[in-house]
Amino acid sequence: MTSKNEIARILHEIADLLELQDVAFKPRAYRAAARQVRTTSKGTDELDSLEVLTAMDGIGESIGKKILEIIETGSLDYLESLRKKVPGTMVELVKLNGVGPKTAIKLRRELGITSIDQLENAARDGKLRDLDGLGKKTEQNIIDAIDFFRAHQGRSITGHVMDVVTKLKENFSSIEGVDDVVIAGSYRRGRATVGDLDYVILSSNPAIVNESVINLNIVSKVRAAGKKKTSIIIEQGLQVDIRYFTLESYGAALLYFTGSKNHNVKLRKVAIDKGLKLNEFGLHDGETQERIAGRTEKEVYGALGMEWITPEIREDRGEVEAAMEGRLPELVTRENIKGMFHVHTSWSEGNDTIQEMAVACRDAGYEYVAICDHAGSLGIAGGLMDDEIRDQINKIHDVDTKLDGITLLTGIEANIDSEGHLDVQQEILDDLDVVVASIHTGFNQSREKITERILTAMANDAVTIIGHPTGRLLTKRDSYDIDLDKVFERAAGLGTWMELNAYPTRLDLSGSNCMKAKRAGCTIAIGSDAHDIAHLRYMTLGIKTARRGWLEPGNVANTKGVDELSL
Structure with missing residues (x-):
């Protein structure tokens, strides 16, 4: 059966293709539907009727029927018809940071550019700077985006393959003759992105096991098959390498194939x-x-x-x-985590109500949760204006009073403007329990300017956390240029927490930057940035990344009880 991620990928591709034909409105509808499918708590087998699909926000009858066709056949005729109208290489163009559909259309019309290779040649030859609306700076940004794209080709975001990893392990474990299965490689080490997926299987009869592996329904292609190693391509397009070992070598093999090199x-x-x-x-x-x-x-x-x-x-x-030397740190674990910072609700761009999110956090074992919807200036996220924030504060208090077993904290994700100021009235900020201050615009400013914006925001006593401090988007956008040493030093002095944003496309701070922050004396707050109940599981990614940064319970704000937070 087609996975939810694959359905969402197809819907996103449709949106890209429509935008590249300069079609208005429809692309946004397909992207909204893709997000609903990817984040719903329902399994693919539950999305089996038009009634179920159209009951989901943003999915109408037309898109619902297309989703059913994808589920039933694994493909979509409508997508194939769109592909015939747009050169396939143009879809790759809009994956580059800074190259949206309008720019791609301009490049095709004025320079005949329909591929990344053509764009790279034109940019390096200085042919983009004279186009209306571009310029020399944009030309260099496009070159940087292409370099970044090349460096990350062939890698998948770890959080996007979690379900695939689990499904593969279940499939392998069900095979007669398999005594144990462990995912190795980058995934086991908790890296933010992965290339191929590597599994080590314990078996005394690998030949028989291998025959079953290559005949699994999820296998779309067998690249190599043998008694020691098998390489397959699965339906999601990922390469999976499986290695077989007997008990005498199993631990050494797992150690070797986990890495790092x-x-x-x-x-x-x-x-x-x-x-x-x-x-x-x-x-x-x-x-x-x-x-x-x-x-x-x-x-x-x-x-x-x-x-x-x-x-x-x-x-x-x-x-x-x-x-x-016997001095390995006692790293933070899920059992140490008591609270959840930085979740969104249906008040802004989230999918679930305050109460639904709170109940889900309680049921997951958290003692408290900070509701941090977007503030108003970030229009694309349905941000809250000041009067709406006041209304939400009252609503959070109301739900908190009625709900047992968890404490709700009021909060906001405020935007740091070009001068370091926040887009929420100070008196409102002062009334909130948790203020996450984040940069969402102006990524191309100088190192000095970006750093000063963060330092200015931290000087505001109401700011609790600096959200996703480097601004990176995995496989899409590199970090902005920032002096983290200076930021960490100031944060440690002020007691401002640095966020480890656990959303799969961010994981920001990275493990290495968490290590730097720890050395500087900073406290790290792990935030799921959940926009849906299903996203709460991203805390697993955050904890893995925290462990990569050698963080111990005392370095992580979430390990404190609600009465210890001093908010």
Whole structure:
């Protein structure tokens, strides 16, 4: 059955194709429908009737029928007809940061550009700067966007493949002869993006298991199949590499294929220094070749004279030395997390009411939640004006009074303008429990200007958290130029929290920046940025990223009880 992510991808492609034909209104409807499908808590098997689909906000009869066709057939005739009208390479153009449909249409009409390669050649030859509405600065921004696109080609956002990873493990685990399955590689280490998906399977009979693997319904193509390794392409277009090992080597294999490469190189050096040899088949005596360890990762690490190292920090950033000296940090876990910051509701661009979001947080085990809808100047997000914020404060208090088992905190995600000021009246900010201040515009300002905007916002005593501090959008846009050292130093002094925004396309701060913030003495607030109840699970990504940054419970604001927050 076609996944929700695939349905959403098709709807987004339709929107892109319509925009590239300069069609008005319809693209927005398809994007809204795509968001509804991607974020609904219903499974694909529940989206089985026009009645169910049209009951969802933003999905009318026409789009509903198309979704049913996708579910039933795995394809859509309407999409194929649109593809014939627009060169396929033009769809790639609008994936570049700063190249929207209107710009793509202009490029095609005036320069005949219909592909990224053509655009790159024209930009590097200085042919874009003279076009009306572009200029030299935009030309350079397009070159930067192309470079960024090239560097991230072939990688998927980790949060977008979570369901696929789970489904694959369930499929592999159901095969007779499979004793254990673990996802390895970048995914296991909690990286923000992944390339191929790597699985290590424990089996004493890999030949039989392999035959079952290549015949799974989710497999669309078999690239290679053997007793030790199989590579398949699944219906979502992802490559999946499966490696088979017996019990004697299983731990060593899992260690090896989890990586990172630099971590493995460091471990092999430690082994050599001890007269040993380490590879995916085990840890061996350098002279006799006798296997010393290999069944479990802990066994291998122990034989090397160190504690087991959690996958998230296997990046050769000091973890091996810390493990050998017995000083690995006790990293934050889900069990440490008591509260949820930065969620959106139907008051702005969220899908669920305040009460629905609060109940979902309570049922997920959280003690408190801060409702932080968008403030008004961010028009595209249905932001709240000052009088609406006051109304929402009253509503939050009302729900909080009636709802047992969780505390609701009033909040807002305010926008930091070009001078560092916020788009909400100060007296309202002062009345809120949590103020998340974020940059949503002016990404191309200088390093000094961006940094000063953040510092000015932090000088406002009402600001609790700086939201997604670097502004990156994974696979789409790099971070803006900002002096994080200066920001972290000021934040630590003022007691302003830095956000680790857990939304899949952000994961901002990154793990490495969390590590820098920790060294500077900052407190990190993990925010799901949930726009739907289904998004609450993104906290898993945030916690993984926090662990990649070596964050301990004391470094994370969410580990405090509501009475400890000092808001």
